[in-house]
Amino acid sequence: MDYHRVFTQAIDRLHAEGRYRVFIDILRNKGSFPNARCFAGHNGPKPITVWCSNDYLAMGQHPKVIAAMEDALHDVGAGSGGTRNIGGNTHYHVDLEAELADLHDKEGALIFTSGYVSNDATLSTLAKILPGCVVFSDELNHASMIAGIRNSGCEKQVFRHNDLEHLEELLAAADPDVPKLIAFESVYSMDGDVAPIHAICDLADKYNALTYLDEVHAVGMYGARGGGISERDDAAHRLTIIEGTLGKAFGVMGGYIAADQMIIDVIRSYAPGFIFTTSLSPVLVAGVLAAVRHLKQSSEERDGQQAAAQCLKDMFADAGLPVMPSTTHIVPLMVGDPIRAKKISDILLAEYGVYVQPINYPTVPRGLERLRFTPGPSHTEEMMRELTGALVEIWGRLELRKAA
Numbered sequence: 001m002d003y004h005r006v007f008t009q010a011i012d013r014l015h016a017e018g019r020y021r022v023f024i025d026i027l028r029n030k031g032s033f034p035n036a037r038c039f040a041g042h043n044g045p046k047p048i049t050v051w052c053s054n055d056y057l058a059m060g061q062h063p064k065v066i067a068a069m070e071d072a073l074h075d076v077g078a079g080s081g082g083t084r085n086i087g088g089n090t091h092y093h094v095d096l097e098a099e100l101a102d103l104h105d106k107e108g109a110l111i112f113t114s115g116y117v118s119n120d121a122t123l124s125t126l127a128k129i130l131p132g133c134v135v136f137s138d139e140l141n142h143a144s145m146i147a148g149i150r151n152s153g154c155e156k157q158v159f160r161h162n163d164l165e166h167l168e169e170l171l172a173a174a175d176p177d178v179p180k181l182i183a184f185e186s187v188y189s190m191d192g193d194v195a196p197i198h199a200i201c202d203l204a205d206k207y208n209a210l211t212y213l214d215e216v217h218a219v220g221m222y223g224a225r226g227g228g229i230s231e232r233d234d235a236a237h238r239l240t241i242i243e244g245t246l247g248k249a250f251g252v253m254g255g256y257i258a259a260d261q262m263i264i265d266v267i268r269s270y271a272p273g274f275i276f277t278t279s280l281s282p283v284l285v286a287g288v289l290a291a292v293r294h295l296k297q298s299s300e301e302r303d304g305q306q307a308a309a310q311c312l313k314d315m316f317a318d319a320g321l322p323v324m325p326s327t328t329h330i331v332p333l334m335v336g337d338p339i340r341a342k343k344i345s346d347i348l349l350a351e352y353g354v355y356v357q358p359i360n361y362p363t364v365p366r367g368l369e370r371l372r373f374t375p376g377p378s379h380t381e382e383m384m385r386e387l388t389g390a391l392v393e394i395w396g397r398l399e400l401r402k403a404a
């Protein structure tokens with residue numbers, strides 16, 4: 001076997017399809033997000049504006065979060081020193097789980113090292129423990145949910161995106177006696193659309209299925225206390241498990257689930273992805289605690305984000321740019337071609353100091369490549385005007401299709 005040739009061919013395929021990933025080398029400027037410095041191909045760092053961060057509310061820069069992390073670092077040191085079972089169960093972890101359970105009005109919560117791990121570990125464990133379980137999965141579910149379902153080894157039925165009729169068809173066709181789990185997201189982060197949570201819960205009630213909702217792109221940002229779309233729509237009590245990340249709107253790192261104590265106990269006791277890994281650093285957990293507590297009582301960041309998203313959508317639409325019909329804080333601009341999407345992104349960075357990463361297959365289907373903007377409370381109208389002007393110029397230069 002010519003290993004080198006196989007690896008080279010694999011990378012060459014990505015280049016040929018225009019979807020070889022280039023990581024942009026940046027440092028964010030503490031206290032003045034979305035301003036940052038870029039180190040790619042320049043003499044020294046060049047100032048840029050970040051438009052694709054998932055630190056949606058800039059909580060990773062919030063003075064309370066930074067102070068909490070500094071205090072924790074000086075109080076207890078850097079790492080946790082072990083798994084949750086063996087030495088790594090710090091008081092910060094216990095407090096954060098109580099805070100997250102309260103956020104979603106559930107009996108308990110469990111923290112993982114990332115949102116990806118929460119989905120993989122929970123879904124694989126849950127569906128394995130329920131004998132003969134069938135998982136009904138939205139076709140646009142995130143890779144981590146797909147991995148968890150696959151790793152459970154259970155039967156999977158994929159329903160068309162947010163299609164209640166299709167979901168019901170599949171539920172009705174399944175054996176009424178087998179355990180069922182419906183897995184879906186609240187905010188789908190590439191299109192910015194939202195799941196009909198109550199209607200899915202109605203079907204779950206009718207066919208006696210459990211429900212698993214990924215709120216990764218909604219926690220912190222929706223609901224009066226940041227409990228996500230399930231809080232906004234008053235549906236949290238109807239969901240079996242709510243999953244979220246601590247790395248996006250909460251600004252730090254980690255993931256979690258919230259559910260009844262019995263389910264938390266099962267996952268805590270059986271999920272390898274929870275058991276056999278060093279727990280999150282208490283410094284990170286202290287930062288998340290500050291962010292969750294702050295966002296429970298402050299809507300200023302949420303309101304600022306919604307206003308910024310609406311403003312950018314309006315500016316793009318007024319300029320004739322092909323902005324997609326998102327109903328949330330996500331502002332996707334359709335390009336429909338991976339090479340062009342990369343080209344636009346490269347010009348924006350090199351000539352305008354604008355950083356937005358192109359989104360290509362497999363994150364989105366082929367032919368639906370796009371730029372995905374995530375304006376937050378710290379993006380000013382002036383920044384949005386400059387961005388819109390830059391895009392209009394590039395659209396003209398590359399002779400790209402404008403909105404119909």
Ligand SMILES: Cc1ncc(COP(=O)(O)O)c(C=O)c1O
Nearest residue numbers: 114115116142216245247254255
């Ligand atoms: C829908 C969804 N779920 C889970 C994850 C994973 O979360 P994390 O980044 O905390 O691993 C992501 C990451 O982007 C996501 O988009």
